Amino acid sequence: MKKLVILGAGTAGTMMLNKLSNVLDKNEWQITIVDQHETHYYQPGFLFIPFGIYQRKDVVKPKRDFFPTGANVVMSEIDRIEPEKNQVILKNNVVLPYDYLIIATGAQIRPEEVEGMKNGQWHKSIFDFYTVEGACALADFFKHWEGGKLVVHVTEMPIKCPVAPLEFAFLADSYFTERGMRDKVDITFVTPLPGAFTKPRASSILGDFxxxxxxxxxxxxxxxxxxxxxxxxxxxxxVEVPFDVLVTIPTNMGDPAIQRSGLGDELNFVPTDKNTLVAEGQKNIFVIGDATNLPSSKAGSVAHFEADILLENFMSVVEGRAPSQKFDGHANCFIESGFGKGILIDFNYDTEPLPGKFPLPGVGPFSLLEETKMNHYGKVMFRWMYWNFLLKGQELPVESNMTMAGKRM
Amino acid sequence: MVVATSPAMTLARDADGNLANRADWTKEIAVQLAMEEGITELTDRHWLVITYMKEQFEAKGDAPSIRKLTKESGVETKELYALFPKGPAKKAAKIAGLPKPKGCI
Structure with missing residues (x-):
């Protein structure tokens, strides 16, 4: 029996488990997935919780609902990977040997990286919305808040979903307007970037918004x-920015197990070949999703596009061929812009977000880099697609690598 | 209006405004690149960081991020921002004649 171990049962790990279970012969392969938490969070939904649009129950489901029948699931914290011995050591000293390893351990917020962030007003007047706890605490706070200075802040790049802080600012504008108190709320967006977003053209358009x-x-x-x-x-x-309520995106880092394994960079992200998704310096370790150090966005859409590439490359490698498929850094993000509208961007390593129609050239129904109601519906509908198709590894009607069709230069 | 006549302005640049060819770099060019970033004088402390950036790039093929700079260059974060205001990793890479660090997306 050949052994495949997948570390992490989030979006990327669960997708890979489902895809590979469908194609690998059960008589030849034993697939094991490892995760320490029972609950799967729909992370894109956290954004809506502070504004009362979603509640906790809208973003959680048991992980087991998305595993294929007969999957070998190990619920445990990971101590470390020993790549030279082809084995994973779990917290309780259980040893998991592998022939092939897929690292999908994600990224998490680390507020303790900034002096004073975690040990004073944390979840009192300083909040994150990248955890369900932070998002729910902020929802409670906003219910009774009478206004003042709201500062939306990004600590350092890279972060998961780089558009989320902007969406938060847009939704806050919408939320306080609809509550009739926008004149009492002063909103400031604070970022280490030179503008509103990472890519110049989108940055200028989003800056105008x-x-x-x-x-x-x-x-x-x-x-x-x-x-x-x-x-x-x-x-x-x-430079000083005063706040009455600070909504911050703390430093994002890879899993501590990556650090313990000596496989990470200074933020515990795994150096990964940006085209093949093979871990640098390794032959039988693949990396997917937020755990990589790729210069792409850390987002579910990216993990989804990577999954198709990784599946092909995994099959090539186990059959003794070189990985043939190349990931292009494709990302596709619905940006909530408030008042029931949204903006869509579609881009990759080399092509920045451009205006146009998506996914059908000239038709849409979605509009790129424009604010429309249809884009908002796309975002709302996506949660259903996520639970019912994406996690289960089923095909969505979108190409893995980006296409220029429908885009205007 | 002052007309800029520095030789650095005639050199090929990449999309980020950094030198396109590392071979074009000299200490004199570095001084001019620093001027473009509003740094009027390169002190020994500046040169310590610039030299470290160049060594790291030779060894790793990528300029170090701000976190790595703080950890390994021997210069504290606070001083790095004083030396290279706003973006130490980005600015020091530019002055060292290197492309923008990949971590700075």
Whole structure:
């Protein structure tokens, strides 16, 4: 029996388990998936919780609902990977030998990386919305808040879903307008980037949206510390931004097990070949999703596109051929812009987001880099697609690698 | 209006405005690149960081991120921001004649 071990049963790991269970011969392969948590979170839904649009129950399901029947599931924390011995050591010292390994251990927020972020006002007037706990605490806070300075802040790149903080600012504008108190809420978007987003053309268009919605932008702000007493964030070059409520995206890092294995970079992300998805310096270890150090967005759509490429390359490698498929960094993101509208962007390593129609050239129904109601419906509908198709590894009507058809230069 | 006449301005650049050819780099060019970033004088501390960036690039094929700089260059984050305001990793890479670090997306 050949042994495949998948580390992490989030979006990427679950997709790979389903895809590979369908194609690998059960008489020849034993597939094991390892995760320490029973609950699967629909992370894109966290964004909506602070505004009362979703509740906790809308974003959680048991992981087991998405595993294929007969899957070998190990619920345990991972201590470390020993690549030279082809084995994984679990927290209880159980040893899992493997012939092939897929790392899908994701990324998590680490507020303790910034001085003062975690040990004062955390979940009192400083919140994250990248955990269900943070998002729910913020929902409770907003219900009773009477207004003041709302600061939406990105600590450092890379972060999961780089558009989420912008969406948060847009939705906050919409939420406080609909509650009739927008005039009492001053919204500032604070980012270490030179503009609203990572890519120049989208950055300029999204920057205009911030302007239109009367959201102030403070760019190139690299946070040094949170001053809990004076309620302000301070940059390394002593710029200060005061807040009444701080909604921050803390530093995102890979799993501590990656660090313990000596397989990560300074943020515990695994150096990965950006085309083949093979871990650098390894032959039988693949990496997918947020766990990689790829210069692509950390997003479910990226993991989904990677999954198709990884499946092909995995089959090539186990059959003794070189990995043939190349991932192009394709990402596809619905951006909620508030008031029931949304913006869609589609891009890869080399092509920045461009205007046009998606997925059918000239037809749509979605519009790229434009604010439409249909784009919002796409985002809402996606949750259903996620639970019912995507996690189960079924095909969606979108190409894995990006296409220029329908885009305007 | 001051007309810029620095030789660095005539050199080929990439999309980020960094030198397209590392071979074009000299210490004199570095001084001019620093000027473009609003840094009027390169001190020994600047050169310590620039030299470290160049060594890392030779060894690893990518310029180090700010986290790596803080950990390994021997210069604290606070001082890095004082030396290279706003973006130490990005600016030091540019002045060192290297492409923008991959981590800076």
């Amino acid at each position: 911030l302007n239109k919605k009367n959201i102030h932008l403070t760019s190139e702000f690299n946070i040094a510390r949170v001053d809990n007493e004076a309620k302000r964030i301070v940059s390394w070059d002593e």
